Amino acid sequence: MTRGVTIRRRLIPYWLLAPGAIWLALFFVVPMYFMGELALRSGTPAIGFTFDWAWSNFPDSLDGNTEQIVRSFYYSGVATVLALLIAYPLAYAIAQASERWRPLLLFAVIAPFFTTYLIRTIAWKTILADSSPVVDVLRTLALVPDDGRVLATSGAVIAGLTYNFLPFMILPIYASIERLDMRLVEAAKDLYASSRQAFLRVTLPITAPGIVAGVLLTFIPAFGDYVNAAILGGTNQAMIGNRIQSLYLFQRDYPEAAALSFLMMALILIMVVVYIRLAGTEASMGEEDEGR
Amino acid sequence: MKAATRTLVVAALMLAAALVAAACGSEDTIGGGNQGEVQVAKAGKPTGDITISNWPGYIDPGKNGTVAEFEDKFDVNVSHIEDVNDNVQFFGKLQPQLEQGQSGGRSLFVVTDWMAKQMYDLGYLQELNHPDLKTVFDNIRPELEKSESDPQRKFSIPWQGGLTGIWVDTKKAPEIKSVDDLFDPKYKGKVTMLTEMRDTVPLILQSQGIDVDEATKEDWLAAIDRLKEAADSGQIRRFTGNEYTEDLTSGNVVAAIGWSGDASLIGREGVEWRKPTDGCDLFFDQMVIPAGAPNTAAALAFMNFVYRPEVQADIAEYVNYVTPVEGVQEILTKRDPELGQNPLIFPPAGLTKGCSGDPDPPGDAKDQQEVTEAFQDVITG
Numbered sequence: 001m002t003r004g005v006t007i008r009r010r011l012i013p014y015w016l017l018a019p020g021a022i023w024l025a026l027f028f029v030v031p032m033y034f035m036g037e038l039a040l041r042s043g044t045p046a047i048g049f050t051f052d053w054a055w056s057n058f059p060d061s062l063d064g065n066t067e068q069i070v071r072s073f074y075y076s077g078v079a080t081v082l083a084l085l086i087a088y089p090l091a092y093a094i095a096q097a098s099e100r101w102r103p104l105l106l107f108a109v110i111a112p113f114f115t116t117y118l119i120r121t122i123a124w125k126t127i128l129a130d131s132s133p134v135v136d137v138l139r140t141l142a143l144v145p146d147d148g149r150v151l152a153t154s155g156a157v158i159a160g161l162t163y164n165f166l167p168f169m170i171l172p173i174y175a176s177i178e179r180l181d182m183r184l185v186e187a188a189k190d191l192y193a194s195s196r197q198a199f200l201r202v203t204l205p206i207t208a209p210g211i212v213a214g215v216l217l218t219f220i221p222a223f224g225d226y227v228n229a230a231i232l233g234g235t236n237q238a239m240i241g242n243r244i245q246s247l248y249l250f251q252r253d254y255p256e257a258a259a260l261s262f263l264m265m266a267l268i269l270i271m272v273v274v275y276i277r278l279a280g281t282e283a284s285m286g287e288e289d290e291g292r
Numbered sequence: 293m294k295a296a297t298r299t300l301v302v303a304a305l306m307l308a309a310a311l312v313a314a315a316c317g318s319e320d321t322i323g324g325g326n327q328g329e330v331q332v333a334k335a336g337k338p339t340g341d342i343t344i345s346n347w348p349g350y351i352d353p354g355k356n357g358t359v360a361e362f363e364d365k366f367d368v369n370v371s372h373i374e375d376v377n378d379n380v381q382f383f384g385k386l387q388p389q390l391e392q393g394q395s396g397g398r399s400l401f402v403v404t405d406w407m408a409k410q411m412y413d414l415g416y417l418q419e420l421n422h423p424d425l426k427t428v429f430d431n432i433r434p435e436l437e438k439s440e441s442d443p444q445r446k447f448s449i450p451w452q453g454g455l456t457g458i459w460v461d462t463k464k465a466p467e468i469k470s471v472d473d474l475f476d477p478k479y480k481g482k483v484t485m486l487t488e489m490r491d492t493v494p495l496i497l498q499s500q501g502i503d504v505d506e507a508t509k510e511d512w513l514a515a516i517d518r519l520k521e522a523a524d525s526g527q528i529r530r531f532t533g534n535e536y537t538e539d540l541t542s543g544n545v546v547a548a549i550g551w552s553g554d555a556s557l558i559g560r561e562g563v564e565w566r567k568p569t570d571g572c573d574l575f576f577d578q579m580v581i582p583a584g585a586p587n588t589a590a591a592l593a594f595m596n597f598v599y600r601p602e603v604q605a606d607i608a609e610y611v612n613y614v615t616p617v618e619g620v621q622e623i624l625t626k627r628d629p630e631l632g633q634n635p636l637i638f639p640p641a642g643l644t645k646g647c648s649g650d651p652d653p654p655g656d657a658k659d660q661q662e663v664t665e666a667f668q669d670v671i672t673g
Contacts, residue, residue: 038322041322043321043323043324044657044658044661045323045324045661046324046325046414046657047321047323047324047325048321048322048323048324048325048391049321049322049323049324050320050321050322064669067673068672125538125542126542129542129543129544130542130543130544131542131543131544149481149544151544152481152529152530152544233530234481234526234529234530235523235524235526235528235529235530235531235670235671235673236523236524236673238672238673242672243672245672246668246671246672248384249380249381249384249385250380250381250384250487250664250668251661251664251665251668252323252384252387254322254323
């Protein structure tokens with residue numbers, strides 16, 4: 001009797017894992033299996049693709065796409081840095097705001113999400129149109145050449161990425177700043193730290209988990225994005241997502257598209273590992289410290 | 293091992309496992325034709341629901357529009373969705389379903405003639421029984437009773453036709469008259485071209501003085517090279533589907549390769565469609581019924597309905613494309629003499645002379661694939 005109870009108790013964590021595991025199996029492992037199988041097929045769109053261990057799809061899929069891969073890194077990297085620079089002070093300000101204002105400010109961050117991603121991006125087309133007031137102002141400030149434009153440039157794509165993924169940066173950083181015990185900062189100052197030192201030695205390390213999470217949540221989806229480049233970009237501004245879309249929908253070369261998607265996933269995975277190693281697992285696992 | 297590393301290792305193993313699991317890959321083919329038997333669209337009394345896929349702005353909308361009128365006359369509920377923006381992309385989206393003999397719930401869609409033929413050859417379309425389409429064949433313009441892509445009208449009924457040429461902002465770029473003019477550095481970054489290869493490349497070929505019917509694969513690749521140079525230099529702002537009209541509306545571009553009937557989509561004064569002096573392209577979009585389509589009776593009824601001259605007159609008046617129906621000119625002339633003479637709806641022989649159709653690239657499937665890839669490389673450069 002008592003034995004039965006202990007076994008049951010031991011099984012509880014696994015039962016709790018089950019919904020997540022089933023979800024992952026259904027929507028990650030199964031599609032992944034089909035993608036993997038697809039990536040090893042060969043043939044043509046007209047006669048169809050048959051399975052024959054076509055490993056060559058993997059190197060072939062990189063052929064002619066390296067430029068777009070590098071560009072995707074560049075665009076999403078710049079967008080992530082910009083988002084961080086915008087998000088950190090903003091999150092800090094929200095966290096420091098009075099209890100009364102905080103919900104409203106947070107709501108303002110999330111409010112744009114009530115409109116779909118696509119509509120918001122298309123709205124940018126109007127905002128950045130060649131003869132729009134915004135662009136006129138930028139021209140007056142000499143930030144854009146007189147005969148220059150904003151729409152259909154790399155700048156527009158990066159701006160779109162930054163805008164669309166900004167909340168994913170703000171929210172985790174806000175969560176970590178909100179938990180920051182201001183007494184620690186005060187203590188640092190009592191110990192003759194300058195404001196700058198207190199920030200660099202106390203605030204930043206404590207809020208690092210939020211930054212790491214924010215960077216991952218921004219960079220990963222931005223890297224694979226194709227909507228911003230398709231709507232706000234011009235010629236020679238395609239990202240790797242656009243290439244995969246073209247392979248799937250226009251060229252209907254499913255195996256190569258699947259192989260390329262696989263490689264991009266592997267690439268992101270490696271980068272995340274390296275990044276977490278560099279940023280310190282401590283930082284990403286900040287909650288563990290707190291529990292101690 | 294740190295928890296994060298452990299998670300990542302597990303994720304990596306899952307990826308690897310998925311690949312290994314592919315070892316037991318099935319023998320069946322993905323892509324390619326529909327192996328099922330060719331269906332013939334069933335006629336009957338039109339009732340129920342029907343979904344039609346069409347290009348944006350390709351039918352008169354609203355309460356008194358053709359769709360609403362059709363719903364009134366018959367006991368049918370129409371969902372008219374404008375989700376065809378580019379033939380190849382639309383096909384790419386639906387192909388996995390078409391291959392399984394499914395139509396994605398659609399009973400009818402409008403694609404360009406070459407795409408209709410490609411779909412038919414893959415077994416994705418139903419055949420049409422002429423007696424079921426009496427109104428169509430009573431009223432179709434005689435020269436359209438046959439077409440190169442469908443000599444017996446077995447699977448496609450003309451929807452509207454048009455010319456691919458250039459839309460010009462008459463104030464900002466009055467002197468653009470040819471495709472070649474679009475490459476003038478004066479208009480750098482103010483010009484767009486179409487993602488439809490069969491529209492854009494033949495126009496470039498003609499601007500280079502090449503007869504499209506005689507063009508070789510090398511000619512196509514050379515024309516694509518010219519596009520690539522212009523894209524790299526920033527001459528071409530972007531490659532678009534129907535949304536080129538938005539850039540013209542907001543004044544982002546001064547000229548664009550575009551379709552003759554899109555005035556309603558651009559929706560402003562001061563832009564004008566011109567037949568390029570160095571070539572043109574003539575296409576006819578077709579109504580087709582996909583294999584596995586539900587409610588073919590309503591689809592056939594819709595085809596007959598839009599071939600009633602008075603119904604077609606409403607469509608022609610709104611879309612300004614070349615109408616396939618006899619007797620429309622008389623009706624429109626009565627409504628507005630100027631409209632009855634509109635060369636974009638009723639093109640005189642001189643306007644369409646020497647126009648290319650939307651040709652496939654030359655050569656076998658492999659050559660065509662090579663050309664398609666080269667073109668895709670430029671538009672998603």
